[in-house]
Amino acid sequence: MKKWTVFAVLACFLVGSLAGAQQNLIKVNLQLKWFPQAQFAGFFVAKERGFYRAQGLDVTLLPIGDQSPIQVVQSGAADFGTTWIADLLTARERGIPVVHIAQIFQRSGFTLVALKSTGIKDICRDMKGKSVGVWPSGNEYPAVALFRKCGLTSSLDPRATNPDVTAVTYPFDPALVFPDKVQLVSAMIYNEVNQIAGLGYDESKVDIFKLADLGINLLEDLLFTTERVLNDRNFKGSGLTGRQVAARLIRATLQGWNWAVANQAETVEKYVLPVCGNTCKGSGTRADAKEHQTWQMAEVAKLYNAGATTKGWAGFLVPADYQASVRLLREQGILTRDPPAATVDYGPWELATGKRARDWK
Amino acid sequence: MVFPNGTVALKEANLEVAPGEFISLIGPSGCGKTTLLRLLADLIQPTSGQIRIGGKSPEEARKSRAYGYVFQAPTLMEWRTVLANVMLPLEIMGFPGPERRARAEKMLALVGLEKFARHYPWQLSGGMQQRVSIARALAFDPQLLFMDEPFGALDEITRENLNLELLRLWRETGKTIVFVTHSIPEAVFLSTRIVVMTPRPGKIETVIPVDLPQPRTFETRETTRFFELATAVREALRKGHGYEVAE
Amino acid sequence: MKGWSLLVMGFALQIAFIVRWWKEVEVAPLGLRLLIALGVLLLGVGLARVAAQFAHARNPLLGFTPAALTLLALLVTAEALLRAYQVPPGLVPTPTRVVATLHGVRDVLLQDAYQTVLKEALVGYLIGCSLGVLTAFLVSRYLFLERGFLPYATLFSSIPIVALAPVLVKMVGIDWPSKAAICAITVYFPVVVNTFRGLTEVSPMSLDLMRSYAASEVQQYRWLRLPNALPFIFNALKLGTTLAMIGAIVGEFFGANGQGLGFRIQIEAGRFGFDIVWAAIIVASAVGIAWYGLVAWVERRLTGWHVSFRNG
Numbered sequence: 001m002k003k004w005t006v007f008a009v010l011a012c013f014l015v016g017s018l019a020g021a022q023q024n025l026i027k028v029n030l031q032l033k034w035f036p037q038a039q040f041a042g043f044f045v046a047k048e049r050g051f052y053r054a055q056g057l058d059v060t061l062l063p064i065g066d067q068s069p070i071q072v073v074q075s076g077a078a079d080f081g082t083t084w085i086a087d088l089l090t091a092r093e094r095g096i097p098v099v100h101i102a103q104i105f106q107r108s109g110f111t112l113v114a115l116k117s118t119g120i121k122d123i124c125r126d127m128k129g130k131s132v133g134v135w136p137s138g139n140e141y142p143a144v145a146l147f148r149k150c151g152l153t154s155s156l157d158p159r160a161t162n163p164d165v166t167a168v169t170y171p172f173d174p175a176l177v178f179p180d181k182v183q184l185v186s187a188m189i190y191n192e193v194n195q196i197a198g199l200g201y202d203e204s205k206v207d208i209f210k211l212a213d214l215g216i217n218l219l220e221d222l223l224f225t226t227e228r229v230l231n232d233r234n235f236k237g238s239g240l241t242g243r244q245v246a247a248r249l250i251r252a253t254l255q256g257w258n259w260a261v262a263n264q265a266e267t268v269e270k271y272v273l274p275v276c277g278n279t280c281k282g283s284g285t286r287a288d289a290k291e292h293q294t295w296q297m298a299e300v301a302k303l304y305n306a307g308a309t310t311k312g313w314a315g316f317l318v319p320a321d322y323q324a325s326v327r328l329l330r331e332q333g334i335l336t337r338d339p340p341a342a343t344v345d346y347g348p349w350e351l352a353t354g355k356r357a358r359d360w361k
Numbered sequence: 362m363v364f365p366n367g368t369v370a371l372k373e374a375n376l377e378v379a380p381g382e383f384i385s386l387i388g389p390s391g392c393g394k395t396t397l398l399r400l401l402a403d404l405i406q407p408t409s410g411q412i413r414i415g416g417k418s419p420e421e422a423r424k425s426r427a428y429g430y431v432f433q434a435p436t437l438m439e440w441r442t443v444l445a446n447v448m449l450p451l452e453i454m455g456f457p458g459p460e461r462r463a464r465a466e467k468m469l470a471l472v473g474l475e476k477f478a479r480h481y482p483w484q485l486s487g488g489m490q491q492r493v494s495i496a497r498a499l500a501f502d503p504q505l506l507f508m509d510e511p512f513g514a515l516d517e518i519t520r521e522n523l524n525l526e527l528l529r530l531w532r533e534t535g536k537t538i539v540f541v542t543h544s545i546p547e548a549v550f551l552s553t554r555i556v557v558m559t560p561r562p563g564k565i566e567t568v569i570p571v572d573l574p575q576p577r578t579f580e581t582r583e584t585t586r587f588f589e590l591a592t593a594v595r596e597a598l599r600k601g602h603g604y605e606v607a608e
Numbered sequence: 609m610k611g612w613s614l615l616v617m618g619f620a621l622q623i624a625f626i627v628r629w630w631k632e633v634e635v636a637p638l639g640l641r642l643l644i645a646l647g648v649l650l651l652g653v654g655l656a657r658v659a660a661q662f663a664h665a666r667n668p669l670l671g672f673t674p675a676a677l678t679l680l681a682l683l684v685t686a687e688a689l690l691r692a693y694q695v696p697p698g699l700v701p702t703p704t705r706v707v708a709t710l711h712g713v714r715d716v717l718l719q720d721a722y723q724t725v726l727k728e729a730l731v732g733y734l735i736g737c738s739l740g741v742l743t744a745f746l747v748s749r750y751l752f753l754e755r756g757f758l759p760y761a762t763l764f765s766s767i768p769i770v771a772l773a774p775v776l777v778k779m780v781g782i783d784w785p786s787k788a789a790i791c792a793i794t795v796y797f798p799v800v801v802n803t804f805r806g807l808t809e810v811s812p813m814s815l816d817l818m819r820s821y822a823a824s825e826v827q828q829y830r831w832l833r834l835p836n837a838l839p840f841i842f843n844a845l846k847l848g849t850t851l852a853m854i855g856a857i858v859g860e861f862f863g864a865n866g867q868g869l870g871f872r873i874q875i876e877a878g879r880f881g882f883d884i885v886w887a888a889i890i891v892a893s894a895v896g897i898a899w900y901g902l903v904a905w906v907e908r909r910l911t912g913w914h915v916s917f918r919n920g
Contacts (some may be wrong), residue, residue, distance in 0.1 A: 013700055068878050070880075071878075074699075087879070090880065091698060091879075091880050094696060094697055094698025094880040094881070094882075095695075095696020095697055095699065096696055096698045096699065096880060097696075097699045131865075131866065136874050136875050136878045137874075137877075137878030137879075138878050138879050139877065139878075140691060140879075141879075154866075155866035155867055156866075158713045158716050158717075158872065158873060158876065158884050159712065159713055159716065160716065161715040161716055161719055163866070166865065166866035166867075167861055167866045168782055168863070168864070168865050168866055169782075169860075169864050169866075169871060169874065169875065170782055170863040171774070171777075171862055176778065176781075176782065176863060177782055177863075180781075181781065181782055181783070181865070214868075215743075274770070399816075402820060404816050404819060404820065423820065423822055424822045425822075426821065426822055428820070429818070430817065430821075432813045432816065432817065433813075434811075434813060436811065436813045436814055436817050438814075438831075438832070438835065439913055439914075439915075440835045440836075440838070440911070440913045440914075441913075443833075449831065450821050452831070453821045453823050453827050454819075454821065481913055483915070488735040495908075505771060583891070
């Protein structure tokens with residue numbers, strides 16, 4: 001009789017704690033900048049290996065839709081998002097109260113690719129009268145900044161009639177425009193470069209211009225949210241402040257990234273390939289999802305494992321890098337004034353890591 | 362005349378019409394009077410039997426534009442002015458421009474509508490529209506005029522006025538007219554002969570000559586002879602039990 | 609006259625606030641916001657009374673006055689509210705900002721309009737309409753086409769063909785011909801269906817009449833079916849102007865060659881340049897209305913006889 005009672009109590013406990021665990025998880029929507037692929041490996045690992053759950057978060061990772069991540073987060077459909085610095089700062093200048101809370105990639109992976117046969121050796125000198133392929137929705141800024149720096153006008157500038165460079169927008173797949181419609185095409189070092197190679201234009205046939213090498217070193221994948229979320233005293237009735245939720249999200253995300261970078265093969269096999277559909281394979285001869293994502297994982301790891309990360313400060317936005325990005329955007333007239341101080345908030349990152357931003361050397 | 366579904370629309374219909382006659386076909390609905398007229402005009406073809414119009418088959422007659430046809434409704438082209446509507450057959454038949462105009466204006470004068478040449482059909486009353494359609498049928502000067510209950514939709518007063526006007530036209534132009542109606546007074550007033558038809562299957566019951574003197578006037582309708590003829594027509598219709606059939 | 613004074617007071621109140629708050633960056637205090645509300649009230653009552661005065665206006669310009677005043681009142685109120693609440697221009701730009709931007713970027717927007725309207729929409733429209741009319745003639749002439757093709761045309765004319773845009777951009781390429789193709793296809797089906805109806809919805813008596821004239825088939829089309837179809841064709845042509853504009857703009861969302869109103873809208877919406885987005889929308893609307901008006905004018909000239917234009 002006694003045995004049965006113990007069993008019943010235990011069972012009640014078990015059911016109760018399970019239900020409780022379900023209830024206590026805080027629902028968080030995180031908007032990714034692109035389709036699921038190794039670019040977001042750390043997020044998938046954090047979700048699937050339970051790092052988010054351990055922080056009390058139930059995170060839904062949203063693939064890109066027809067709106068930019070900032071539009072989605074600003075509208076409240078997602079609480080957090082990943083995007084690039086130029087996109088974030090221009091939105092901030094136009095009054096959208098978005099806030100940078102953690103820097104995932106410490107280096108830029110943006111490149112422009114041209115066939116060697118086009119004879120484009122120096123972009124500034126050779127691009128006049130040519131076409132460049134760009135993705136819209138805030139992904140065109142690195143190219144815009146480069147052309148401005150070269151003194152070339154482009155059709156992305158609403159104040160330039162008869163622009164020097166024609167910008168061609170296209171959805172996702174560079175094969176739509178390259179090399180027939182454009183001489184130069186945007187390509188991320190960890191994705192489209194390999195897709196273009198798969199189309200039959202490998203490194204022997206194309207020149208890859210890394211924008212960082214051309215003085216356009218704009219920070220890319222970062223975590224952001226809105227002032228509304230950060231200042232929330234009781235995030236979705238969880239009892240936690242928005243700041244605390246952001247800190248937990250950063251902590252688990254960095255944990256996920258560290259794990260992914262350390263266990264790349266397993267990450268691709270277990271956490272990337274199962275979530276990525278048609279869009280994560282390469283193109284042409286390299287249209288194999290596993291091969292393409294394994295390569296992408298290695299490339300992305302290089303962008304993560306750089307700068308502050310190598311000093312044990314993963315996720316930290318190095319103030320000098322930030323200032324360099326701001327200065328560049330201001331010089332090229334993409335920003336008209338310095339962003340307000342509230343654009344970057346180190347608080348959640350400090351809370352997540354126990355470090356203090358002012359200790360950075 | 363047998364329709365493909367086996368319905369016999371017209372059975373015994375032997376009739377000869379002399380030039381300059383005004384023949385009325387009268388009978389209740391379904392007696393085949395419109396069918397007979399459409400056979401004459403080659404708008405439909407008979408399964409058996411023979412029709413000759415001035416020695417030609419109906420098809421030859423139609424192709425040589427030997428007749429004008431006036432329908433139950435005016436059937437005017439609403440995008441054309443009254444004058445342009447009267448000119449329509451002349452354009453199709455390739456009359457030269459100035460002649461088209463002269464003929465159309467003359468025809469409009471004949472039906473008393475010269476003042477409405479520039480109007481569109483919708484600006485005219487039903488009776489006026491039907492007069493335009495008569496002018497149109499006469500515009501290319503066919504010897505023969507087929508009229509299928511042209512005044513059936515009009516009120517009694519308008520109808521009697523148009524009857525009088527039609528008789529004047531007939532006298533002035535000397536056309537041969539075959540006229541379908543279901544109105545006994547109209548048939549008696551207009552015709553030189555009345556063909557009484559009975560239904561199911563449609564056949565010619567009898568032919569009644571009308572010996573009322575010409576020119577006929579409003580007073581003609583009040584004469585004893587008019588009533589006698591009307592009675593004769595009515596009795597012929599009743600004899601064929603036509604009155605029993607209604608659609 | 610009382611309506612007018614209310615209206616003037618309402619406008620004065622809103623404009624005074626806008627001038628006062630032109631350079632401020634703070635949300636306006638409650639008192640000022642209540643004044644805006646009062647302004648809205650005055651404008652509303654004033655408009656209602658003024659509109660009643662114009663209810664029987666014969667002159668079309670005078671009849672349009674209440675609508676114009678309403679638009680003006682809405683714009684002034686929007687300007688005041690957006691400034692009072694400091695709504696970021698990246699979300700909703702104020703009307704004055706849109707107008708200033710429209711003026712500032714007019715050259716580029718005109719180039720965009722040239723690409724979108726004259727190349728993409730107009731070329732597609734002309735191709736779609738002429739092929740549509742031609743097809744309708746054939747369908748009305750050959751029964752097997754009416755049985756075998758027309759049901760599909762009817763089906764396609766009632767579904768949003770513009771959903772084909774991404775497919776066509778992928779097939780034809782990102783240059784303007786892919787957008788012209790989208791416009792041509794969206795315009796084509798309604799033109800086929802309407803023209804067919806116009807060519808075939810003729811009274812049997814009219815056909816008998818043509819037969820009694822021994823008219824050839826060509827003559828039958830020339831004198832009866834075509835004129836009868838004109839009002840139907842023009843309905844489709846007017847609808848087509850709207851469809852072609854939509855097709856061209858939406859088509860550019862799926863890939864464009866550095867120019868065009870749709871390209872501009874997409875690029876600027878992505879970077880929160882909504883002042884330019886609105887300016888582009890204004891240009892697109894103006895062009896769309898002008899185009900529709902032109903077709904409607906031609907329609908009036910050619911089918912002035914039609915029942916829809918009769919007045920008394």
